[in-house]
Amino acid sequence: MPNSDLIQMMKQRAETVQAIVSKITDMEEAVRYTVDLTQKQGGRTVAAAGLNPDEARLMKTACETFQLELLEFPLRPHTHEIHTSFTPADWGIAETGTLVIDSSSEDVRIATMLAETHIAVLPASKIKPDSAALEKELNAVLMADTPSYYAFITGASRTADIERVLAIGVHGPQELHILIVEEDRE
Amino acid sequence: MIKTAQDMKSYKKQLKEALSDKFLRTALDNFYTAYRENRPAVYDGIDFEGIKKEIATGKDGALPYLKELYEEFKVHAETAGAKVHIAKNAQQANEIITAIAKEHHVEKIVKAKSMTAEETFLNDHLEKEGFTVTETDLGEWIIQLRKEGPSHMVMPAIHLSRHQVGDLFADVTGKKQNSEDIDKLVKVARQELRPTYLAADMGITGANFAIAESGALGLVTNEGNMRLVTTMPRVHVALVGYDKLIPDLKTMLRILKVLPRNATGQAITSYVTWIKGAVECGASPSNRKVMHIVFLDNGRLALAKDPVFSPALRCIRCGACANVCPVYSKVGGHKYGHVYIGAIGLILTLFYHGIENDRVIVQNCINCQACREVCPVDIDLPHLIKKTYRAVLDQDGKTPAKNLILSRVMKNRRLFHFILRQGYLAQKPLARKGPMIRHLPNFFEKRHGFRSLPVIAETPFRDQWKYLRKQVVRPKYTVALFAGCAVDFIYPEHARALLRLLERHRVQVEFPKDQTCCGLPALMAAEEETARDVALQNIRAVQPENYDYILTLCASCGSHLKHNGFKIFKKDSDWLGNLKEFSDKIIDFSSFMVNVLDVSSEEFKATHKKVAYHAPCHLCRGLHVTAEPRKLIQLAGYTYVRSKDEDVCCGFGGSYSIDFPEISAEILKKKLDNVEDTPAELLVTDCPGCVLQLRGGMDKRRGKIQVKHIAELLAETVF
Structure with a gap:
């Protein structure tokens, strides 16, 4: 399947589970999206986990400019105050609109679980057609002797436990934004 | 706390409560329909x-x-x-x-x-x-606060309304809650549980x-x-x-x-x-x-090594066996399981929570095969439920009187048929002159009165046969008719309709006289040995090697004869070869007409009467026949109108409707409501058991829609 079709499918399937998907061109745009959205939602804080030093610097500058607090690591003492979290995704699965995030770092876990809004950056080149196409990569992580916490995330947290009425945002993030970077950020 | 009934009397009381819980009934009905409608797209x-x-x-x-x-x-x-x-x-x-x-x-x-x-x-x-x-988990938190067990394996609080949850959350938070706003109720859980x-x-x-x-x-x-x-x-x-x-x-x-x-x-x-x-x-x-x-x-x-029950361990706890169960949809999970809910719950309870918690609930399976069809790990749930019931009976070392009588009578065809014939005389005063018994004598409880009962035929089909048999010159097919008890003794007219339809097709029909009950009722009562005995009698009586097909008008007989023999015969039985030949030749009426005889619309005069169809459980799920009867209705000159939930059980289930009449009545009511929502003048089906239930229910509610076996329907328009 050509990459543009995979991107389209990823977008469409993620949207059917209430994720908000945008295509962007670079990390600067992603950072900009994050501060804009945080401000628009009246948030005051951003937790950015799993970034490389350059990306972290970009985020720091943007937060300072827009007077948002970029929460410091470890995030555990900040669990009650994370408005927006910003993390990269390792893979995407087009068939189900799923993000795959290695969450072995506790900061990544706290960021992706306790924020009100989670923004994930997904390089277009990392989108696979289905979970079977990721089996080898996933198994490599699981087969290692080291501890791991690996996650498929598809849409925002949800429940239908009261009268089977779908409600979004139970215990996890209330919104999931996916930013697909069409030019590989590496 | 979980209060699973330990005796039938308290179970009946619990069922009655559940059946009169209006919210529960609406919630489960909606869920039942929505789940099934949504599934094909998924x-x-x-x-x-x-x-x-x-x-x-x-x-x-x-x-x-x-x-x-x-x-x-x-x-x-x-x-x-x-x-x-x-x-x-x-x-x-x-x-x-x-x-x-x-x-x-x-x-x-x-x-x-x-x-x-x-x-x-x-x-x-x-x-x-x-x-x-x-x-x-939101649902688990709710039931923990209410000190209840889950009523569904995936949606533990499906039995509760938003108002019940709202009141509960008002108590927990000390603040009034707007129960209409489910989003807000969900946020209560988010806020309350975060610090936890x-x-x-x-x-x-x-x-x-x-x-x-x-x-x-x-x-x-x-x-x-x-x-x-x-x-x-x-x-x-x-x-x-x-x-x-x-x-x-x-x-x-x-x-x-x-x-x-x-x-x-x-x-x-x-x-x-x-x-x-x-x-x-x-x-x-x-x-x-x-x-x-x-x-x-x-x-x-231990279960993993059990030759019969090990497939129960395949279960991945999806809960779907409850979602599609017509009985669950009427009574809910608190009355349909102990900890584990639904069909798999009726089985696992015996192994994980003891006989006392399964003894009664395990009997509440109508055997409609819906769970088996939906199970993603291919567990033959209805069969294992009966096996579980057998294990309960064996552990208890007691045989219910019903089972004793059933086994004794069914093994002896002459005695069985003698009793059926006596039935005609016994019911004569009740029926007066009509074809239906509308008012049961007083010694029956009122709850059995939800349907009129048919009158046993004055002359069973087997006695009419000598006048009906026709010799066919150079027949294309030689067919044994397996009538089944219902057609033989209650509805011989279904078989006569069949004979009329076959006249022009050069089909030599024989009626092997020593055939008896197919044995399904014995299997349903967990009397496997009796079912095996009866199956052998039928193989000997029919002698399948003499026929191209063994034709049946009864979906339940048909699917039982086709599939269940292999489940109940011993693996080293000398009869396996004969059983295979017998099973292979079983065919239902609609498949025979459409696939074998290839009947055409030219054989029928068009009436364009509107006809609704009820798909018998044992035809659509038992024999996987779905297209043929619908095609046949149209070929015969009628207009087929689709009704809601056509393939949902009618609530008959043989002796189920006598054991659990209150549930049978509710399932039937829904079925007839759905049919009456269509412009149909006729309702047809291809199982005399379903005819009994549907016609009885329609008569009781003084409905205008006539219920017929599909063979009768065709006989009316055939030239």
Whole structure:
């Protein structure tokens, strides 16, 4: 399947589970999206986990400019105050609109679980057609002797436990934004 | 607390309560319809039948090696810093978990939903030991606060209305809640539970998968609470049934294709999480999670070796067997299971929670095969339910009078038919001159009066045969008619209609005289030995080698004769060859007319009367015949009109409608309501049992729609 079709499918399937998907061109745009959205939602804080030093610097500058607090690591003492979290995704699965995030770092876990809004950056080149196409990569992580916490995330947290009425945002993030970077950020 | 009925009298009382719970009835009815309507779209492009066979084969292949899989899992999980335990039974599991909690000076515990923890009544145990335990899955939290058990394996609080939840949350928060706004109610749980995660010392979860080759657990969730339960506290304990062990990731990914689809109609859940070993944890002095995994046996290892019941261990807890069960849809999970709910619950309860909790509920299966069809791991649930009932009877060492009489009478064809003939005389005064008994004599209870009953025929078909038989010159097909008791003794006109239809097709019909009941009623009463005996009588009577087909007008007889013989004959029986020939030649009326005789519309005069169709359970799911009867209705010159839930049981189920008349009546009511919502003038079906139920119900409600067997329908327009 050509990459543009995979991107389209990823977008469409993620949207059917209430994720908000945008295509962007670079990390600067992603950072900009994050501060804009945080401000628009009246948030005051951003937790950015799993970034490389350059990306972290970009985020720091943007937060300072827009007077948002970029929460410091470890995030555990900040669990009650994370408005927006910003993390990269390792893979995407087009068939189900799923993000795959290695969450072995506790900061990544706290960021992706306790924020009100989670923004994930997904390089277009990392989108696979289905979970079977990721089996080898996933198994490599699981087969290692080291501890791991690996996650498929598809849409925002949800429940239908009261009268089977779908409600979004139970215990996890209330919104999931996916930013697909069409030019590989590496 | 869970109050599963332990005797039939209290069960009947509970059923009555459930049937009169208006909210429950509406909620379950809506769910029942919505689940079934939604399902085809969810499985679009997926080979469900293929995957389910693959999963079943994989699961069966792993069952003899559960101990080896456990050892493999343990090595890998412990290398990554987890500690793995074995619990022989529920008590031991609870004690191991208590000891872990005490060793690590735990006070507060948060839990994510786990059926296995429900199975061991872990919360009760921990609370007695002085721990504070909070369920964090929304539904589980609600029922914990109400001190109830789950009423569904996936949606534990499906029996409750938003108003009940609103009132409960008002009590919890001390603030009035707007019950109409479900989003707001959900946010109450979010706000109330957030601090609980952060304050907890230990998190307890179950797991959907324990992957042997890597030592990782796989968890499939939606709300995000499990992720918090496994992240925030310094200790994590996973309680996992042995049956969750699978060899590899590939197996998990395969099951993951069907689990969310079957459970909640999702292509995938919001979260699928793999946890291996002791991950980073800032709340722990060592910066590593204290991670324990407790594998629960509680009878599973013995079950894995059981030649009959081992397929029950394939279950992946999707809950779909409840979702499609017409009985569940009327009474709900608190009356249809103990801890485990639905068809699988009727089976597992005996093994995990003892005979006292299964003795009564196991009898409440109508055998409609809907659960079997939907099961993603291909468990023959209706069959295992009957096997479970047999095990209950054997353990009790008592045979109910009904079973004694049934076996004695059914094994002796002459006695059986003598009794049926006497029935005609006995009921004569009740029927006056009509074809129906509208008012049952007083010694019957009122609850049986939901349908009029048919009159037993003055002359059974077998006695009419000598006048009806016709010799056909150079026949194209030679066919044995297997009438079944209902056609033979109640509705001989169905068979006469058939003969009329076959006249022009050069079909030599024979009626082997010594044929008797197909044996399904015996199997339904868990009298397998009697069913086997009767099956042999029929093979001897019919002599299948003499015929091209054995034709039946009764879907229940047909599917029983086609499939069940292989389940009840001993593996080394000398009769297996004959049984195979017999089963292979069984054919239902509609398939014979459409696929064998290839009847055309030119044989019928068009009337364009509107006809609704009821698909008998044992035709559409038992024999997988769906297109032929609908085609036949149209070929015969009628206009077929679709009604809602055509393939849902009519509530007959043979003796089920006598054992559980209150439920049978409700299922029938819904069926007839759906038919009356169409412009149909006629309702047809291809099973005399369904005719009995539908016609009886229609007569009782003085409905205008006529109920007919499809053979009768065709005989009316044939030239």
